[in-house]
Amino acid sequence: xxxxxxxxxxxxxxxxxxxxxxxxxxxxxxxxxxxxxxxxxxxxxxxxxxxxxxxxxxxxxxxxxxxxxxxxxxxxxxxxxxxxxxxxxxxxxxxxxxxxxxxxxxxxxxxxxxxxxxxxxxxxxxxxxxxxxxxxxxxxxxxxxxxxxxxxxxxxxxxxxxxxxxxxxxxxxxxxxxxxxxxxxxxxxxxxxxxxxxxxxxxxxxxxxxxxxxxxxxxxxxxxxxxxxxxxxxxxxxxxxxxxxxxxxxxxxxxxxxxxxxxxxxxxxxxxxxxxxxxxxxxxxxxxxxxxxxxxxxxxxxxxxxxxxxxxxxxxxxxxxxxxxxxxxxxxxxxxxxxxxxxxxxxxxxxxxxxxxxxxxxxxxxxxxxxxxxxxxxxxxxxxxxxxxxxxxxxxxxxxxx
Amino acid sequence: xxxxxxxxxxxxxxxxxxxxxxxxxxxxxxxxxxxxxxxxxxxxxxxxxxxxxxxxxxxxxxxxxxxxxxxxxxxxxxxxxxxxxxxxxxxxxxxxxxxxxxxxxxxxxxxxxxxxxxxxxxxxxxxxxxxxxxxxxxxxxxxxxxxxxxxxxxxxxxxxxxxxxxxxxxxxxxxxxxxxxxxxxxxxxxxxxxxxxxxxxxxxxxxxxxxxxxxxxxxxxxxxx
Numbered sequence: 001x002x003x004x005x006x007x008x009x010x011x012x013x014x015x016x017x018x019x020x021x022x023x024x025x026x027x028x029x030x031x032x033x034x035x036x037x038x039x040x041x042x043x044x045x046x047x048x049x050x051x052x053x054x055x056x057x058x059x060x061x062x063x064x065x066x067x068x069x070x071x072x073x074x075x076x077x078x079x080x081x082x083x084x085x086x087x088x089x090x091x092x093x094x095x096x097x098x099x100x101x102x103x104x105x106x107x108x109x110x111x112x113x114x115x116x117x118x119x120x121x122x123x124x125x126x127x128x129x130x131x132x133x134x135x136x137x138x139x140x141x142x143x144x145x146x147x148x149x150x151x152x153x154x155x156x157x158x159x160x161x162x163x164x165x166x167x168x169x170x171x172x173x174x175x176x177x178x179x180x181x182x183x184x185x186x187x188x189x190x191x192x193x194x195x196x197x198x199x200x201x202x203x204x205x206x207x208x209x210x211x212x213x214x215x216x217x218x219x220x221x222x223x224x225x226x227x228x229x230x231x232x233x234x235x236x237x238x239x240x241x242x243x244x245x246x247x248x249x250x251x252x253x254x255x256x257x258x259x260x261x262x263x264x265x266x267x268x269x270x271x272x273x274x275x276x277x278x279x280x281x282x283x284x285x286x287x288x289x290x291x292x293x294x295x296x297x298x299x300x301x302x303x304x305x306x307x308x309x310x311x312x313x314x315x316x317x318x319x320x321x322x323x324x325x326x327x328x329x330x331x332x333x334x335x336x337x338x339x340x341x342x343x344x345x346x347x348x349x350x351x352x353x354x355x356x357x358x359x360x361x362x363x364x365x366x367x368x369x370x371x372x373x374x375x376x377x378x379x380x381x382x383x384x385x386x387x388x389x390x391x392x393x394x395x396x397x398x399x400x401x402x
Numbered sequence: 403x404x405x406x407x408x409x410x411x412x413x414x415x416x417x418x419x420x421x422x423x424x425x426x427x428x429x430x431x432x433x434x435x436x437x438x439x440x441x442x443x444x445x446x447x448x449x450x451x452x453x454x455x456x457x458x459x460x461x462x463x464x465x466x467x468x469x470x471x472x473x474x475x476x477x478x479x480x481x482x483x484x485x486x487x488x489x490x491x492x493x494x495x496x497x498x499x500x501x502x503x504x505x506x507x508x509x510x511x512x513x514x515x516x517x518x519x520x521x522x523x524x525x526x527x528x529x530x531x532x533x534x535x536x537x538x539x540x541x542x543x544x545x546x547x548x549x550x551x552x553x554x555x556x557x558x559x560x561x562x563x564x565x566x567x568x569x570x571x572x573x574x575x576x577x578x579x580x581x582x583x584x585x586x587x588x589x590x591x592x593x594x595x596x597x598x599x600x601x602x603x604x605x606x607x608x609x610x611x612x613x614x615x616x617x618x619x620x621x622x623x624x625x626x627x
Contacts, residue, residue, distance in 0.1 A: 005511055016499055311495045314456060315556065316484020316512040318477045395456045399495065 027290025032341025042276025084221030126213015142189030291378035298386035310398025330383025338375030409462035488557025547578025
């Protein structure tokens, strides 16, 4: 008896009980669908983070005060800073680290911005002209902070799109004077609309010259220095150059941390890989439950057809023919369920971003292949016991079975 | 053709062991037509199961066409049942999901005959038992006599030398029963060896030999004149 014959017999048995077969398959369908869907959400998040981090600007190096031993990741600035990073540090890097294209000083704080009777609490960033280029954020009207503004500690301000809209509406903001914590600043530029990036609203922010920012926050230190290298191959050498320069300036102590974009990406990917694995694992459990459903139905099916098994044995079916018949039935149930599950999973994964924009998905081939092979394996694993039970029926008892 | 030597079949019922067959000796010659009679519980069915290679005897030798059946593996027994023996049961034992033709083709499936060749071989056999116009009916759409004829066609499709019929007319009215008996007698005249288990003396009267069992042993073995 060849494979195709047994397959036809199994298929007929499945089709003769459509509702039951369908319900049995549902377990596998949901399982496979869940695996593909959840993995695609995990992968989508990874792709999103990668894209956003790369979108920060190319080959970014972030220098923060304080030495941390962990590599990469986000962490608050260390409290036990021996020596702060200063504006002069950033100037020294810009002057002497020839592998760097830019070294941008950053101070960050929050404050209340007022214009006439309107006000808004927002994030204030003090920086230098190169910020535009390094972070890929550009001014739309007017100008960004210039070197002249920085040098003369001028009280000028560049508004993020949302801040401008909130305070001025459709009015022109350029040249107007706004108040930040009782100090008056002249608006010189308005930024392009950029939207959300990594959960941070890039439009809800204002920029000052770094020197004015330090004055506003009453500090002589920097929050961080953003540096960038023109070529990614130079990253390692650029790091050692930064270290050389800063260690010499900081009394021969390495009291700062340099993070690369790659390291941040790696950390995020590690976290998201774990997340994806956990999601996939949970979905895998539901696939396992689907497999138990198949075993259950196959046991019922064997019991129902004991007489058929007896008849088939009496006319010459060998044990392995009976075994194959029920095995193929189980594997067909799980296989067809797997295919339907894949189609539904992939379909829904493509539909989700259309309706829920914050949930990016990415369907990967490996998740499809894994889910399908797993569903087939479930069919084989949970089919063996019922099929063996069928094959080992004693023909006489089976023939007499009512 | 068949030689049973001192065949016993024992069943364990709790503490006691009961012999359903107790040292049966039997020779069946090729072309024989034998009726096996006896009261319920005399061992008729057990003897049929042993003869049909569905059951293994507890002890004794069973030679089928000079081959030792008692020593065969499950797969080899399946092959003998498939190629050498045709079964006809009291309760027909057709598969209700399949058409009459598919039921008749079934043994050929397990002999590895291709789908087309199966139909080519099954159709003439169905015509031979007078069911040429009922081939695509399901068993439930057929009368008892027709169902039993499908079962006979299924038993014959592989041209086995031996046909075993276990009370083939037991579930039929007398007219259908007579038809079935006529078919069996015809087959015997064409050279098939047939063994029929029956309660009906009228059937036994048309056989060449009547074997009577009682308490697991043969008490008479007489040739009908």
